[in-house]
Amino acid sequence: MGTTQLESVQEPKYWHLKTVLSEALDSDFAVGEILPNERDLAARFGVARATLRQALEQLELEGRLQRRRGVGTTVAPPRVGVAVSTAQQDWTDGAGETWQPVDCTTGSAPAAVSAMFDVATGDAVHRVRRVRVSHGQPLAAEILYVPDSSVPALSAIDAPSGPARARSVLRELDRLGLDGQDRSVELGSARADDAKELDRLPGAPVLVVTTRFFAAGGTAAVSVATYRADTCRLTFGDSGALEISHEEQARQAS
Amino acid sequence: MGTTQLESVQEPKYWHLKTVLSEALDSDFAVGEILPNERDLAARFGVARATLRQALEQLELEGRLQRRRGVGTTVAPPRVGVAVSTAQQDWTDGAGETWQPVDCTTGSAPAAVSAMFDVATGDAVHRVRRVRVSHGQPLAAEILYVPDSSVPALSAIDAPSGPARARSVLRELDRLGLDGQDRSVELGSARADDAKELDRLPGAPVLVVTTRFFAAGGTAAVSVATYRADTCRLTFGDSGALEISHEEQARQAS
Secondary structure (H helix, E strand, C coil): CCCCCHHHCCCHHHHHHHHHHHHHHHCCCCCCCCCHHHHHHHHHHHCCHHHHHHHHHHHHCCCCCCCCCEEEEECCCEEEEEEEECHHHHCCCCCCCEEEEEEEEEEECCCHHHCCCCCCCCCCCEEEEEEEEECEEEEEEEEEECHHCCCCCCCCCCCCCCCHHHHHHHHHHHHHHEEEEEEEEEEEECCCCHHHHCCCCCCCEEEEEEEEECCCEEEEEEEEEECCCCCCCEEEECHHHHHHHHHHCHHHHC | CCCHHHHHCCCCCHHHHHHHHHHHHHHEEEEEECCHHHHHHHHHHHCHHHHHHHHHHHHHHHEEEEEEECCCEEEECCCEEEEECCCCCCCCCCCCEEEEEECCCCCCCCEEHHCCCCCCCCCCCEEEEEEEEEEEEEEEEEEEEEEEHHHCCCCCCCCCCCCHHHHHHHHHHHHCCCCEEEEEEEEEEEEEHHHHCCCCHHHHHHHHEEEEEEEEEEEEEEEEEEEEEECEEEEEECCHHHHHHHCCCCCCCC
16 A cells, blocks of 8 residues: 555554554464564555554554564464463462472562561562463563561571572462452563563563462562563453453453 | 763663663652653763653653653653452442443444354444543543343333443443453553543553453453553452552552
């Protein structure tokens, strides 16, 4: 198509181009296929490079395209439905472990996290780092903040850091017995350390899920997990069964 | 600061600039304040315009900045915690109505939505359009898809369209009695119609919440709601009380 049609509409040019490109992705490209370079695409659709780039960014936001280092822009597979409600509380599941403990350090929590516990800003807490993996692909990177008071029986002697230490903290949390949780979801951009775990560039859009775990009337632990916004659709359900069995149907209902 | 420091780090330049800008926002600017223009900012931090723009985009993703038509870039207020679990099911609450019925039309649903009902793609359903407003600000725009089979007693005679029709459909849904719901959250970009309701440009990042409402073992209605990603933090809780009372504490825990 030429430029005429693009100029005749009231919407921003990039928005109209996005719609046109989206239809082209459906009809002319397969999942995983590499798109022509920006110069060729801009020429093909008769638009400026800047307009093209804006349209490609939209399609990336919508999960239709993926930009991958050293590969280029490819057509994305459908987003994966990722159950959020249930998986995080199985602290110590062994074989089918979705969350892989990576490390555990001791240090301060962000001010907003400290405020959720009854600890002063700057007080040291356990910081368990985990990565959620599915079919070999990283979905989320998490830091779980656990104050000393939640894991009083934690031995200070064996495994001062690393995955073994992380497992010790999780085991103690499991022993504590949690009686509830709540969570929030917001848009964020990946910090450098999270981006590395997620195989993305720093600043890539992520869905930040903050979960508070309650025990004995207080907040026992806080998890801040960043999910890849390009590949993940977070699911929440009344029951685990429902949200998983229908996940493919619920895809891209927008 | 000059360019030297920016060049000495391994992270992308825009990422480092983002961190520096974020600190400047904390120390030198108030909420609502208009930022200097891009040319001045680029000069002040000794970076190229393109780098500056990338950093500003990051800060917008994180909810620190807002770009407003005709105003410029302003320092954003803290995100608002928006309870998602409970509010949608009060179909007919009058006075404290959070969701305002805007319109109701009859037409087809997107293929992904049709697949959630037992209706063929292209079959006509009721499409109730609602807007969620808080303190006069639009938070979300929604289309609620309701097949005829869920509202069999709906009168075809009075109020064929408009808000009155929307209220009729909601009243019938209320009468049906729903026995569960599940939902998913994913990143999307605002369609032109939603963007208008939300006072944003088409393509602005939104959090797309797809909710299925169950009754008598089937799916009675599907809601596709787009929340402004710049201003909203979605909250999900075991109980409504918890998620609301602590919302300010949970802010920006990342």
